[in-house]
Amino acid sequence: MDDALLRIEGLVKRYGGLIATDHLGLSIRRNELHAIIGPNGAGKTTLVSQITGEVRPDEGRIVFAGDDVTRLPPNARAAKGIGRSFQITSVFLDFTVIENVSLAVQARAGHSFRFWKQAAGEAILRDPAHAILAKVGLLDRADELAVNLSHGEKRALELAIALAGSPKLLLLDEPMAGMGPEESLRMVKFLETLKGQLTILLIEHDIEAVFALADRITVLVYGRAIAEGTAAEIRNHPEVRRAYLGDDEEA
Amino acid sequence: MRKLSYILCALGIAVLFCVPAVTEVADMSYYLDFTTRVVIFAMAAVSLDLILGYGGMVSFGHAAFLGVGGYAVGILSYYGITDGFIHFGVAILASALVALFIGMLSVRTIGVYFIMITLAFSQMLYYLAISVNTYGGDDGLSVRGASVFAGVVDLADRDQLYYASLAILLGMLLICYRLIGSRFGMVLRGIKSDERRMIAIGYSPFRYKLLAFVISGVMCGIAGALLANQTLFISPAIMHWSRSGEIMVMAILGGISTLFGSVIGAGLYLGLEETLSRFTPHWQVLLGPLLVVVVLFARNGVLSLIVPRRAKTRHG
Numbered sequence: 310m311d312d313a314l315l316r317i318e319g320l321v322k323r324y325g326g327l328i329a330t331d332h333l334g335l336s337i338r339r340n341e342l343h344a345i346i347g348p349n350g351a352g353k354t355t356l357v358s359q360i361t362g363e364v365r366p367d368e369g370r371i372v373f374a375g376d377d378v379t380r381l382p383p384n385a386r387a388a389k390g391i392g393r394s395f396q397i398t399s400v401f402l403d404f405t406v407i408e409n410v411s412l413a414v415q416a417r418a419g420h421s422f423r424f425w426k427q428a429a430g431e432a433i434l435r436d437p438a439h440a441i442l443a444k445v446g447l448l449d450r451a452d453e454l455a456v457n458l459s460h461g462e463k464r465a466l467e468l469a470i471a472l473a474g475s476p477k478l479l480l481l482d483e484p485m486a487g488m489g490p491e492e493s494l495r496m497v498k499f500l501e502t503l504k505g506q507l508t509i510l511l512i513e514h515d516i517e518a519v520f521a522l523a524d525r526i527t528v529l530v531y532g533r534a535i536a537e538g539t540a541a542e543i544r545n546h547p548e549v550r551r552a553y554l555g556d557d558e559e560a
Numbered sequence: 561m562r563k564l565s566y567i568l569c570a571l572g573i574a575v576l577f578c579v580p581a582v583t584e585v586a587d588m589s590y591y592l593d594f595t596t597r598v599v600i601f602a603m604a605a606v607s608l609d610l611i612l613g614y615g616g617m618v619s620f621g622h623a624a625f626l627g628v629g630g631y632a633v634g635i636l637s638y639y640g641i642t643d644g645f646i647h648f649g650v651a652i653l654a655s656a657l658v659a660l661f662i663g664m665l666s667v668r669t670i671g672v673y674f675i676m677i678t679l680a681f682s683q684m685l686y687y688l689a690i691s692v693n694t695y696g697g698d699d700g701l702s703v704r705g706a707s708v709f710a711g712v713v714d715l716a717d718r719d720q721l722y723y724a725s726l727a728i729l730l731g732m733l734l735i736c737y738r739l740i741g742s743r744f745g746m747v748l749r750g751i752k753s754d755e756r757r758m759i760a761i762g763y764s765p766f767r768y769k770l771l772a773f774v775i776s777g778v779m780c781g782i783a784g785a786l787l788a789n790q791t792l793f794i795s796p797a798i799m800h801w802s803r804s805g806e807i808m809v810m811a812i813l814g815g816i817s818t819l820f821g822s823v824i825g826a827g828l829y830l831g832l833e834e835t836l837s838r839f840t841p842h843w844q845v846l847l848g849p850l851l852v853v854v855v856l857f858a859r860n861g862v863l864s865l866i867v868p869r870r871a872k873t874r875h876g
C-alpha cells in the first residue's frame with residue numbers, strides 16, 4: 310500500500326502574473342516530520358493553505374490518505390484529519406484558554422446542535438482539553454482570557470488548538486515565529502515529543518531547528534521544489550547553499 | 561460581581577411582577593400598558609442581541625419579524641380565528657420560514673453586506689404589507705379579536721397580557737442564557753470571534769449562523785404577535801426600517817452581548833421616548849447625543865455602568 314499520507318501532484322497556484330506554486334510535487338510519508346524551508350515569498354503559506362483547502366489551486370491534485378481532496382471544502386478536510394496552525398496567531402481572543410481548546414475538541418466529539426447543557430460542564434470536552442494544555446505547558450493559564458497571554462503563550466495555544474482536533478496531518482506554519490530563544494527551544498523540545506505520533510509538515514525559518522527536527526526537508530524557491538532530502542543531504546546540497554543558506558557556511 | 565448581577569436581575573423581576581398591582585392601586589393603568597410595551601420590545605431587543613452580540617450578525621431588518629408575527633395574529637382574527645394556539649403557532653411558523661429564507665441568502669455574507677441584505681428584505685416585506693389592500697394596506701388592520709388560549713387565558717385582558725408577556729420574556733432570557741453556554745452557543749461565539757479559525761478546526765459556519773438567525777427571528781415574531789394583541793392594530797409601520805433601528809438602539813443602549821442589558825435598553829429607550837416626546841415631537845434630536853455618550857463612555861452599554869464585566873478583550 311501507499312505509505313504516503315499526503316501526495317501532491319503538479320500543483321499550480323497563480324496570483325495574476327505571479328506563480329506562487331509552480332508545478333509542485335510532494336509526498337509526505339505517514340508519521341514523518343517533513344520540513345519545508347525557503348525564502349520569504351517562496352510560497353510556503355500558499356502551499357499550506359492549498360492543503361487545508363482555504364486556497365483553491367489552479368491545477369494539480371491533492372491526495373490525502375488515499376482520497377482526492379482537491380475539491381473538498383476546508384472544514385471537511387479538517388474533519389478528515391488535516392489540522393493547521395497559522396503563521397499569524399489566530400486564537401479566539403475573547404475566549405479563555407480552556408474554552409479555546411475545548412471548542413476545537415468539540416469539533417471532533419459528537420455534534421454541536423446541543424442547546425441546553427452547558428459545554429463548560431462536559432467532561433468529554435474539558436478532560437482532553439486539559440490534557441493538551443498540560444502538554445503545551447499552559448495548564449496554569451487555563452482560565453485566563455487568551456487576549457491576556459504573552460506572544461509565546463499565544464503561539465503555544467495556537468498549537469494546542471490545532472492538536473485538539475487530533476489531526477492525522479498537522480501543518481505548522483512557522484510555529485516559532487516571533488519567539489525568543491528560550492521559547493523556541495521549548496517549542497523544539499515539544500515538537501520532538503510529537504514526532505512519530507502523527508505526520509507533521511513544518512514550515513520554519515529557524516534552520517537549526519529544522520535540521521534538528523526534520524526527517525526530510527524540501528527546499529522551496531519561487532513555488533518550486535529545488536531540492537529534497539534528509540538534513541545531511543540538504544545541508545550539503547550545492548544549489549541549496551547558493552539559493553537559500555547563502556554560501557557563507559563553508560569551513 | 562456575578563452575585564451583584566443576580567441580585568439586580570432578581571430585583572428587576574420582582575419589580576416587574578408588581579407592576580399590575582401597583583398601577584391598579586394607583587389608578588395608572590396607562591403605565592401598565594407602557595410596561596407591557598417595554599416587555600414586548602425587550603423580547604425583540606434580546607432576540608437581536610442573541611445574533612448580534614453572540615453571532616456577530618448585525619441584522620438591520622429585525623422589525624420584519626415583528627411584522628410577520630403581528631400580521632399572523634391580525635390576519636387570522638380578520639377571518640374570525642381567535643384561538644391563541646393557532647395565532648402563536650402560525651406566528652412562530654411564519655417567522656421561522658421568513659427567517660429561514662432571509663437567513664439562507666444573508667448569513668454567508670458579513671459586515672455591511674449582511675446589514676444591507678437584511679434591510680432590503682425587511683423593506684420588501686414593508687412594501688408587500690402596504691400593497692395588500694385586503695389587509696388594510698397602508699392604513700393597517702384592526703385586530704378583531706385578541707388571542708384566547710382554550711378559554712382560560714385571554715390576552716384581551718390587560719393583566720393577563722402583561723403576565724403572559726413577562727413570562728415569555730423570562731422564558732426567552734433563560735433559553736438564551738442556556739444557549740450561549742451550550743455547545744451550539746460556543747460554536748456561534750467562536751464564529752463571531754474568528755470565523756476562519758472555526759473553519760480550520762472543522763466547523764461549517766453556515767448552518768450554525770442560519771439556525772441562530774431562525775431562533776432569533778422566531779423570538780422576535782412572538783414579540784410581534786404579542787404587540788398585535790396589545791395595540792389591537794397592525795400596520796406596515798411596524799416593519800419600517802426605523803423600527804429595526806430602534807430595536808438595535810435598545811440592544812446597544814443596554815449593552816451588546818449581555819442579553820439582560822437589552823431589557824434595560826428597551827425600558828430606557830421607551831422611557832425616554834415617553835418623557836422627551838412630551839416636550840418636543842423632535843425628541844430624537846435629544847436621543848442622538850445620548851447615544852453618542854453611551855457609546856463613548858459606556859462601551860458595553862448602560863448595564864456595564866452598574867455591573868462591571870470581567871476584564872474584556874480590547875483588540876489591538
Ligand SMILES: Nc1ncnc2c1ncn2[C@@H]1O[C@H](COP(=O)(O)OP(=O)(O)OP(=O)(O)O)[C@@H](O)[C@H]1O
Binds near residue numbers: 350351
Ligand atoms: N492572496 C494573494 N494575492 C496575491 N498574491 C499573493 C496572495 N497570497 C500570497 N501571494 C503572493 O504569493 C507569494 C507566496 O506567498 P506566501 O505567503 O505563500 O510566501 P511564504 O513562503 O509563506 O513567505 P513567508 O516566509 O514570508 O511567510 C508571494 O509573492 C505573495 O506576495
Ligand SMILES: [Mg+2]
Binds near residue numbers: 353354355
Ligand atoms: Mg508564510
